[in-house]
Amino acid sequence: MVWGFLLVPQLGFAAPQQSFSDFIQSFERRATAEGISRDFYRRVTQGMTPDPKIKAAQASQPEFERPIWDYIDKRVSAAKIQQGQQKFRASKAIFERVSAQYGIDPMCWQRYGALKPITAPS
Helix, strand or coil: CCCHHHHCCCCCCCCCCCCHHHHHHHHHHHHHHCCCCHHHHHHHHCCCCCCHHHHHHHHCCHHHHCCHHHHHHHHCCHHHHHHHHHHHHHCHHHHHHHHHHHCCCHHHHHHHHHHCCCCCCC
16 A cells, blocks of 8 residues: 555646636635634735746656656665664654644654655754
């Protein structure tokens, strides 16, 4: 199940179906459903604009430029798995605290940390 997403064909990024401002407006429903006050949401999103550097950065990420198996073969090894497991054990208390606070399974954090650096929350 962990690698199930790899069985899905690589489709790339689809063009946005709505403008950025339409997204901000429509996302307000989700935010308020999660307990964010409408006033707060509108205050922090007022004047928000998309960052044009993001699209360029996405296009240069190797996980989107290379075939998935090439990407994984280059980044996953027995040594990296062992290193990730050791880091997880060493930081288990942090993972459990963050997971309890945000409702995210600690193993999700471990999987993410296998490819990205882990920084303990302050």
